[in-house]
Amino acid sequence: MKNITVIGSGTMGNGIAHTFAQYGFEVSLVDISGDALSKALQTISNNLGRQVKKGTITEEVKTETLSRIRVFTDLAEGAQNAGLVIEAATENQEIKLKLFKQLSEICNENVILASNTSSISITKIASVTKHPGNVIGMHFMNPVPVMKLVEVIRGYATTDAVTETIMELSRTLGKDPVEVNDYPGFVANRILMPMINEAIYTLYEGVAGVQEIDTVMKLGMAHPMGPLQLADFIGLDVCLAILKVLHDGFGNPKYAPCPLLVNMVTAGHLGAKTGSGFYKYTAGSKDLIVADKFSA
Template sequence: MKNITVIGSGTMGNGIAHTFAQHGFNVAVVDISDNALSKALQTIANNLDRQVKKGTIDEQAKADTLSRISVFTDLNDGAKNADLVIEAATENEEIKLKLFKQLSEICGENAILASNTSSISITKIASVTKKPGNVIGMHFMNPVPVMKLVEVIRGYATTDEVTATIMELSRTLGKEPVEVNDYPGFVANRVLMPMINEAVYTLYEGVAGVQEIDTVMKLGMAHPMGPLQLADFIGLDVCLAILKVLHDGFGNPKYAPCPLLVNMITAGHLGAKTGSGFYKYTPGSKELIVADKFAG
């Protein structure tokens, strides 16, 4: 396996591309926007610069990594020679199903088609392809070059061979793969999202403020980041999308999104990426300040 195609050049896509290229793979990144692809390449270069400053890689390794990455706006051109495709597009079922149906037509019959989805059924995604046995989930964690976990999701039809290949490939990247079965939210988000949602409810019901809730979880439970800050980091819209998958998939009211979360998204406060969520974010500032709505 030499040629990797990554669909989507956002935070997860460029992180996945960075990681594979750094480990010697040829990587094609596909996005519909030239501007998005340019930003992705700049982000990867900036992150490599940080590694150089830390002494984890040298300038030659940085140059070699960047030389292995090519970009495309045409899906056919970017994916036709792929041994493995990793889809890291927006967390939207309709978009993913359309992409995998196209990829099934474009890619060779032995290509493995993987999704970085954090909650959408791999079995459903595989159902629109010609070879469901070659479809699997590779759920990387953000930031991809740093975080060790890869949640490997086995769909109903995923073969033993494909699963073993992806588990070994993940180890080649210096990751720790964990195999899980295909149920709503898998493991990571089935456990994480109800915690985040409960933290939002705790704020909504006036039990405590934003910083107090996060401090309790950081100091009391040894979490490196409080659940409300983590929600901002993930994106409140992404959290809501995952909660809806859990709620629809299980039909259990415990997964119902908190009204405060829904209102914040409706108002356009999606977390760090929009500059405001439970906290407010200023470019270049590392100071964590509670958003005006929740201050005082």
């Protein structure tokens, strides 16, 4: 399995492509937008450059890594030689179902189809394919080249052979895979999102300000960043979408999104990617420029 196709060239997609290419795989990066693909290649080059500066890789490794990545705007062309396809498109169920149905028609019956989804059911995704046993979740963490965890999600029909293949492949990338079963939010987001949501409720109810809430969690619970800053980095729209999946999937009111989160997403304050969330950010960066108390 040396040919990998990654669908979606955003933050997660380009990080996944970067990682596979750095470890010697031939990568086809697919996106409907040529501009997005050009931006992704530049991002990968910049990130590799940072690795060179830190001394973790050489300039030769950077050049070789970039040479292993080819870009495509046509799905069939980009996926035709793949042994593994990893979907990292928008966290939208309808988009993912459409993609996997197309992939099931394009790819041969032995190709493993994986989704980087952070919350959408792998069983549901697999149900639209011809070979649901070959469908699995590979939930990478951001930034992909740095973070060690891969949450490997078994759908109801996912075979033992496919699961073991993906577990071993993840280890080949220097990752630590953890196998979990397919229930709303899996493990990572079933635990993380209620914490973030509760932090937003704590702000919404006036218990404390943004900095105070994040400081308590950083200094008191040894979290590397506070939940509100983390929500900004994930994207408040993504947090809202995951909470809706949890709420719909379990029917439990404890997963209901905080009204403040809903309002912020509606207003377009999505976090670092839009320059404004619970904090404000410099253009094109996740560097904080304002860490003021948020007015709920």
